[in-house]
Amino acid sequence: MEKILSVPTLADILATHEAIQPYIHRTPVMTSQSLDELSGARLFFKCENFQKIGAFKMRGAMSAALRLTDAEKAGGLATHSSGNHAQAVARAAKILNVPAYIVMPDNAPEVKQTGTRAYGAEIIFCKPTLEARETTLNEVVAKTGAAFIHPFDNYDVIAGQATSARELFEEGPLFDAVIAPIGGGGLMSGTALATHYLVPEARVYGAEPKAVDDAWRSKKSGHIELNTSTDTIADGLKTNLSEKTFDIINRLVNDIFTVSEEEIVNAMRLIWERMKIVVEPSCAVPFAAILANPGPFAGKKVGIILTGGNVDMAKLPFLGN
Amino acid sequence: MEKILSVPTLADILATHEAIQPYIHRTPVMTSQSLDELSGARLFFKCENFQKIGAFKMRGAMSAALRLTDAEKAGGLATHSSGNHAQAVARAAKILNVPAYIVMPDNAPEVKQTGTRAYGAEIIFCKPTLEARETTLNEVVAKTGAAFIHPFDNYDVIAGQATSARELFEEGPLFDAVIAPIGGGGLMSGTALATHYLVPEARVYGAEPKAVDDAWRSKKSGHIELNTSTDTIADGLKTNLSEKTFDIINRLVNDIFTVSEEEIVNAMRLIWERMKIVVEPSCAVPFAAILANPGPFAGKKVGIILTGGNVDMAKLPFLGN
Numbered sequence: 001m002e003k004i005l006s007v008p009t010l011a012d013i014l015a016t017h018e019a020i021q022p023y024i025h026r027t028p029v030m031t032s033q034s035l036d037e038l039s040g041a042r043l044f045f046k047c048e049n050f051q052k053i054g055a056f057k058m059r060g061a062m063s064a065a066l067r068l069t070d071a072e073k074a075g076g077l078a079t080h081s082s083g084n085h086a087q088a089v090a091r092a093a094k095i096l097n098v099p100a101y102i103v104m105p106d107n108a109p110e111v112k113q114t115g116t117r118a119y120g121a122e123i124i125f126c127k128p129t130l131e132a133r134e135t136t137l138n139e140v141v142a143k144t145g146a147a148f149i150h151p152f153d154n155y156d157v158i159a160g161q162a163t164s165a166r167e168l169f170e171e172g173p174l175f176d177a178v179i180a181p182i183g184g185g186g187l188m189s190g191t192a193l194a195t196h197y198l199v200p201e202a203r204v205y206g207a208e209p210k211a212v213d214d215a216w217r218s219k220k221s222g223h224i225e226l227n228t229s230t231d232t233i234a235d236g237l238k239t240n241l242s243e244k245t246f247d248i249i250n251r252l253v254n255d256i257f258t259v260s261e262e263e264i265v266n267a268m269r270l271i272w273e274r275m276k277i278v279v280e281p282s283c284a285v286p287f288a289a290i291l292a293n294p295g296p297f298a299g300k301k302v303g304i305i306l307t308g309g310n311v312d313m314a315k316l317p318f319l320g321n
Numbered sequence: 322m323e324k325i326l327s328v329p330t331l332a333d334i335l336a337t338h339e340a341i342q343p344y345i346h347r348t349p350v351m352t353s354q355s356l357d358e359l360s361g362a363r364l365f366f367k368c369e370n371f372q373k374i375g376a377f378k379m380r381g382a383m384s385a386a387l388r389l390t391d392a393e394k395a396g397g398l399a400t401h402s403s404g405n406h407a408q409a410v411a412r413a414a415k416i417l418n419v420p421a422y423i424v425m426p427d428n429a430p431e432v433k434q435t436g437t438r439a440y441g442a443e444i445i446f447c448k449p450t451l452e453a454r455e456t457t458l459n460e461v462v463a464k465t466g467a468a469f470i471h472p473f474d475n476y477d478v479i480a481g482q483a484t485s486a487r488e489l490f491e492e493g494p495l496f497d498a499v500i501a502p503i504g505g506g507g508l509m510s511g512t513a514l515a516t517h518y519l520v521p522e523a524r525v526y527g528a529e530p531k532a533v534d535d536a537w538r539s540k541k542s543g544h545i546e547l548n549t550s551t552d553t554i555a556d557g558l559k560t561n562l563s564e565k566t567f568d569i570i571n572r573l574v575n576d577i578f579t580v581s582e583e584e585i586v587n588a589m590r591l592i593w594e595r596m597k598i599v600v601e602p603s604c605a606v607p608f609a610a611i612l613a614n615p616g617p618f619a620g621k622k623v624g625i626i627l628t629g630g631n632v633d634m635a636k637l638p639f640l641g642n
Binding site (some may be wrong): 028049050054111269272273276277278279309311313314316317 | 349370371375432589593594597598599600631632634635637639
């Protein structure tokens with residue numbers, strides 16, 4: 001399979017979906033009468049928390065891994081990630097039968113370290129700054145010859161993330177709107193592209209924590225804005241956009257909502273209590289945005305990507321309520 | 322539909338299933354590669370945590386409610402329950418458009434009180450003893466003329482609970498064994514009956530907390546033994562067996578396993594972390610039993626009834642790990 005060198009086309013997304021299918025779950029689409037009543041919308045949750053490695057990241061990592069030449073993958077796979085992309089690259093390397101080198105900030109959640117090691121990857125710790133990540137990654141790549149799979153600034157990865165929305169559209173009704181959380185923007189870009197091609201009449205929304213509202217500010221200013229803090233419970237959404245993801249999001253996302261930490265925890269708790277599923281704080285963000293901004297969603301059929309379910313059970317935010 | 326006056330037959334179970342289907346979800350059967358590896362068995366989880374009201378109890382309550390005559394149900398429905406059966410009877414009454422009166426111990430979990438009230442039921446609190454429950458219930462019935470739906474000592478209820486295993490058998494492979502938790506024994510009786518009729522070659526196992534091991538002792542002694550404490554996190558399993566459930570369990574259950582509180586919490590955490598679903602402590606008990614007693618399950622295809630998912634998120638047992 002050829003690498004994707006410009007914004008993925010519909011054909012790119014469909015070919016990617018076919019290629020990665022043996023390595024991913026087709027995750028269920030769940031509905032909840034109780035959350036529909038609460039939100040005033042008709043919600044269709046695409047449950048990527050049930051995906052392999054517990055998150056949608058498996059789609060993008062596998063898409064990129066399958067496009068590497070024999071020479072490129074001979075030295076193994078490498079990436080930097082504090083979370084689900086680490087596990088996804090680790091599992092992709094295991095499938096390709098090559099080593100994986102994961103650069104991780106030394107404050108990465110225990111559950112994600114354990115998950116990454118369980119796939120046989122080697123973890124190289126660094127300080128929790130973007131600069132330290134990149135320097136350490138470059139050292140690892142120089143030393144091992146491993147192929148770097150960027151978590152989102154990579155069209156192969158974006159095409160992989162787009163397959164989640166593609167499956168949602170195959171099973172759901174004709175959607176009025178689709179909403180996804182925005183971290184680095186890989187899932188949002190893929191979701192926006194899939195919607196653009198497959199349900200062009202649907203509105204595309206993004207959601208992110210107020211504490212890391214770089215995408216909201218970027219869309220407003222017209223260029224990439226950076227987060228000055230990373231103080232949010234939604235640990236998957238701390239990253240800034242990249243050139244590739246900003247370009248797609250700027251063109252195809254209709255609006256971005258921001259939500260408070262309290263709104264995130266409340267939405268997460270509602271999903272756990274009413275739907276009986278375990279989701280990460282990051283994927284409660286779109287539902288929190290709908291609850292806080294019911295207007296555009298009232299009576300609408302809305303697709304929501306629930307991104308993952310890798311949560312440290314010893315550090316849940318529900319206590320004291 | 323006629324009331325069931327002796328041990329439910331296969332025809333009774335099938336007729337019940339058809340009658341209650343409009344009012345229940347067909348819950349999914351989930352598998353987990355990771356938990357299979359951990360247990361050494363091939364596990365098929367029947368996810369009643371996704372059932373209406375969040376637990377299998379909806380099946381039995383609806384089965385009994387649909388069999389009431391117009392005269393019987395005119396005064397409403399009544400029951401005593403600290404938990405899921407309360408919500409089930411409340412919802413059944415709402416469907417029948419009659420009032421519901423629920424006698425509940427004053428220490429019942431907040432989440433279950435809220436759920437019961439949400440269906441429009443009236444809660445009458447009593448002291449948390451079996452005697453207080455029964456006295457209060459009798460008073461309520463005398464005053465209102467409501468029809469009492471016993472949580473388990475009722476063949477209509479048992480036939481309803483049997484429909485969960487029936488669905489499991491329709492979707493799963495040819496099972497070697499089936500395992501369910503034992504509280505009052507309604508689910509266990511129904512599961513044992515369905516297995517006896519539909520997969521007679523499969524072994525039938527029960528599981529309960531060591532702290533409330535009345536069923537284990539009853540099966541050993543040949544008569545109903547009572548619990549002297551109710552000191553377990555598995556709040557759905559504190560009840561003693563009844564005449565009807567003991568009779569069926571004594572004849573059809575091959576063996577009963579008991580597990581410690583630590584084993585229950587560990588099993589519950591594994592289900593949450595690996596399967597990404599919210600389950601009550603009670604329904605982690607069978608999986609805990611398999612982990613603690615791998616011998617009889619090694620390499621076997623095992624059906625597990627996950628009974629419910631109504632958990633108070635403010636009182637989770639995972640902290641400090």
